[in-house]
Amino acid sequence: MADDDKEIDIDDLKRRMDGAMTALRHEFASLRTxxxxxxxxxxxxxxxxxxxxxxxxxxxxxxxxxxxxxxxxxxxxxxxxxxxxxxxxxxxxxxxxxxxxxxxxIPELNEERRIQLSKVAGSYAENARVAIRNVRRDGMDQLKKAKSAGMSEDDHKIWSGEVQEITDSHIAAIDKALETKQEEIMQV
Missing domain, CATH: 3.30.1360.40 (Gyrase A; domain 2)
Structure with a gap:
């Protein structure tokens, strides 16, 4: 399994997904209330x-x-x-x-502006989700190549599960960050 690790770099996938999360936090910071x-x-x-x-x-x-x-x-x-x-x-x-x-x-935020900012936050979150899914797709492509290069079916299933688990946890973190930001925006 050691040579399979060279094909699928889980740490690299995590790092790239973390980068998408960092970019999202940075974009959210730009949405001041x-x-x-x-x-x-x-x-x-x-x-x-x-x-x-x-x-x-x-x-x-x-x-x-x-x-x-x-x-x-x-x-x-x-x-x-x-x-x-x-x-x-x-x-x-x-x-x-x-x-x-x-x-x-910077104008005082009225209800309409709060809703508009909330939508902007939503689009930032969706961009981050797309970035996470793109990293997931790269990971799955690496797995396909590794499988065709001789990776066993069991190893392929284990690695696929790991990639999906990382993806799910990052998507959940994005959803939580969005919910928090939208609450902050909508506070009067």
Whole structure:
């Protein structure tokens, strides 16, 4: 069974699934409930110099007051692109341009906005589930190759069960994180 371990790297599958969970937590952190936070804008990608670039790599992000985020763009030619990226990000914030600074006034959350943010959280969770399922599919493909290379039926069944178990636990963790985030968003 030692050479089968080389074919199916369960630790690698776990690490990749954990990476999807970390990305989800990072995206959830960007969904603030009525308070300004620099992490709100971290997922926003600006088309800078022909490549998608995180907004915090084209300007300085500050939170000067509880309901305001400012982004001072370093290159004047990117101000319009950064504004466009913010408008298209789904945050529901209208950026205000002041020279090379973009101000993001964070509105008070009304019921409609809470529902909208809850849906955004749901889409982030679904993206994470898709990523987990893609890792699972990779693991199952590795198992198919190992089976055709001589892995026994019993070993194949054991490894398949292990991959499925890891997948199920990560999907359950995503569902729990989503439920917690949605409760946080809907609190008035």
């Amino acid at each position: 009525g308070r300004a936070s620099a992490s709100m804008v971290e997922p926003i990608m600006v088309d800078a110099y022909g490549a998608p670039t995180p907004i915090n790599q084209v300007g300085t992000v500050n939170v000067p007051e509880p309901r305001m985020v400012t982004i001072t763009i370093w290159d004047k030619s990117l101000v319009g692109k950064a504004e466009k990226a913010i408008r298209e990000s789904g945050l529901g914030i209208n950026p205000v341009i002041d020279g090379m600074t973009i101000r993001l006034p």
